[in-house]
Amino acid sequence: MVEWRKRVVSNNGVNLAVFEVGDSAHGADERPRPTVLLIHGWPDTHHLWTHVAPILAADFHVVAYDCRGFGESDRPDGDDPYRLSELADDVFAVAEAVSPDQPVHIVAHDWGSVQAWEAVTRPGADHRIASFVSVSGPNLDQLGDWARDNLSRPTPRNLGNALSQAASSAYTVFFQMPLLPKLFFGAAGSPAVWRAFLHRVEGTPRENVVVGDTLREDMISGLRLYRANIRTKLRDPHTSPTFVPVLEVVNERDIALRPAIFDGTHRHTQRLWRRSTATGHWLPYTNPAYLAQTAHDFISAHAPRTPADVAGRLDRNRLFGPPKPLSGKLAVITGAGSGIGRETAYALAEQGCELVLADIDVAAAEETARESKAFGAQASPYELDVSDTSAVSTFADEVRRAHGVPDIVINNAGIGLAGSALDATDEQVDRLLDVNLRGVISGSRAFGRQMVERGVGGHIVNIASAAAFTPQRSLGLYSASKAGVLLFSESLRAELAEHRIGVSAICPGIVDTNIVGNTPIAGLDAETEVAERNRIDGLYRRRGFTPDRVARDIVRAIIRNKAVVPVTPEAKVGYRIYRFTPWVSRIAARRKVTQ
Incomplete structure (x- = not known):
């Protein structure tokens, strides 16, 4: 089990529980160790990274935090504090606190990736964020654009893609209801049920699923992410470009997100790479070693004095246009x-x-x-x-x-x-x-x-x-x-x-x-x-x-x-x-x- 060092970072009165592992000083080669910031999604906490963090910590200073509304962090009342603009402020606040002199590298999953997208598309984000590995989490503005494009040009392929994603996202309608999801997760939100669910849908080993004591509360509190953002973003998307290098890890068997929704990312990202495999949504639990190695290579390629073999290996995943079925293989x-x-x-x-x-x-x-x-x-x-x-x-x-x-x-x-x-x-x-x-x-x-x-x-x-x-x-x-x-x-x-x-x-x-x-x-x-x-x-x-x-x-x-x-x-x-x-x-x- 990873031994986290805990600290607290505040952003506009919201206290965020921050956890660190690995040395933040210099490595054996006397270079400063890059800081890797891990951001979880719903209904997880920093425990999502239990198996990934120790692997990355061999070469990096690794930081994870419980997002607002989850785990040991504060849980502000109402939906407004959970808008993506507020969550992106949290990302920058933590990054500044744990790595004031160097930009951080972000690895984010699910809603963690959604809020990281909000952060990297802010003007000047590339000065604070050195790279971004996105796992199972789209930019909601880009997703809104993608949906409009598919529906405005109703070819069989576009309609098929839209309907497939709508079916995969049907649960989000339930999540935004006022009372029923709270009752449901209040009754079924136990660690045993959650482990059984992930094992059933993805084959995740039950012992790999590490959760905190606050899982039931996190499931209910995290519903505010859906209510605060989805309808607003999809109804009126405002896409912005990013100059941060981005690696999209696309899981072809993702139960929530169809691969087609990422087809337009290249239009909004100046430097984009893609890694697509026959994996499921909860990759940090199911295949942590693969995710850690993929992230390690990408981070290393965007760190000072990148080894030539690492930089060369990365080139195969770079996209200069729409992805093809075998792009990056x-x-x-x-x-x-x-x-x-x-x-x-x-x-x-x-x-x-x-x-x-x-x-x-x-x-x-x-x-x-x-x-x-x-x-x-x-x-x-x-x-x-x-x-x-x-x-x-x-x-x-x-x-x-x-x-x-x-x-x-x-x-x-x-x-x-x-x-x-x-x-x-x-x-x-x-x-x-x-x-x-x-x-x-x-x-x-x-x-x-x-x-x-x-x-x-x-x-x-x-x-x-x-x-x-x-x-x-x-x-x-x-x-x-x-x-x-x-x-x-x-x-x-x-x-x-x-x-x-x-x-x-x-x-x-x-x-x-x-x-x-x-x-x-x-x-x-x-x-x-x-x-x-x-x-x-x-x-x-x-x-x-x-x-x-x-x-x-x-x-x-x-x-x-x-x-x-x-x-x-x-x-x-x-x-x-x-x-x-x-x-x-x-x-x-x-x-x-x-x-």
Whole structure:
């Protein structure tokens, strides 16, 4: 349990209970430690930060306070003292008291974030506030603007977004009623009920939910935040810009706030970053280590003498326009030097992802990285032979150290092998299975463990093939390797579902890549093999289905969390034939294709 040091700060006669942990003096490098100000929301107190504060205190002077109306702070009568203008005054009063010589860095949640937005949009706020990490709390003026924009342009998407948020916010109508919510929380506002509620809706471990003895009183007193601000702000919004660097931590499974409401933040924020994960509203309780690390990196990047690697890592989250579904994600792609891997890198670069590009041909990976940077993406090339299991593990560790835990992993590296299964050499079979199947398993396991440990979800894409469900007499070994990828992916998807990690198997059909030109054909002499390979390569080129079209399907699969994605018309037909009339596939498999 964190050992807080308590003091009292007054603002216009309202006493605020302030709690500190960590040294406010100099660190080991003789630099002043930045002060981090933690601000809670409804119905919490400074106890919300019990698990986050000690992590940040290793490098920062950490301060939390009970907002007016909560915990050990004063509870002024009436609704007017709880207007956002008054709450923003509290933010500046505490900041001045705990860090008079240096601006503070704010990390705020829920209504704490709402009042921090009010503070950072005041003129000159950037002189007192060095950075702001916003978690599950919008600027109410911006929210009002967003609602008006969606309703004034009633497209299906806009109306859907507005209705979805209205449904999520329906509880606020109840909260603003004069008597019923007081009676409700008076009866149900116990710590046990609150812990059970968070466990039920978000899976929050009950032991993580630390509350004070004043929880019931806080629930009732905090209702004044809703009455004092929501109708006024949404009815007549007045947006103001901020020059404070802002990181929006967007929780995609937030029960109260839909991600779409943050789509317009970039219009009001000069320097905006975004981190979006499959997490819920009470992130400080459910995933405190992730939140602490995210905040730590952002604060460090806006502190004096920022380490180059920290500043570089931060760049991937910065927004210069409306967010895209995958904005700010870190994506790892194997086999990124050509074909589907290269085109997928370009597609994800357009989405605003940071890229880690691996290939056995490092020069090809470097070329993909250079081209990806033309889309404004950060891209780092690596040399990797996915058939080397220990090399894959080492690569995963290096990625984590240099870039962080990836949000997306695409196991794309693969090779071909055609011809008779009986004529193939043992070396050919071993190499095929080591790259196509074991390489996918190794990459999924190494990065999957990291995603599970981090606890905020992710997505793994494994490139299989239509050959996985389209048996052919001349592709038996290749089909076996890709069928293994397909069923492994389906099984892994079931295993990782509870961790909010999606797994997609992509099954392209005939796609014009360079894999055919490099595919050995067992059972043929050298001259005949070259002629046959050129014939098949010409067939693929005439087919004209380019790898960029596969890349688009990969992006859609990630966004929509698709399980199995047949790509190309023949793959879609073959998938359905094998599922519903497999005997047709068996008859067709007897036909000679490569000879």
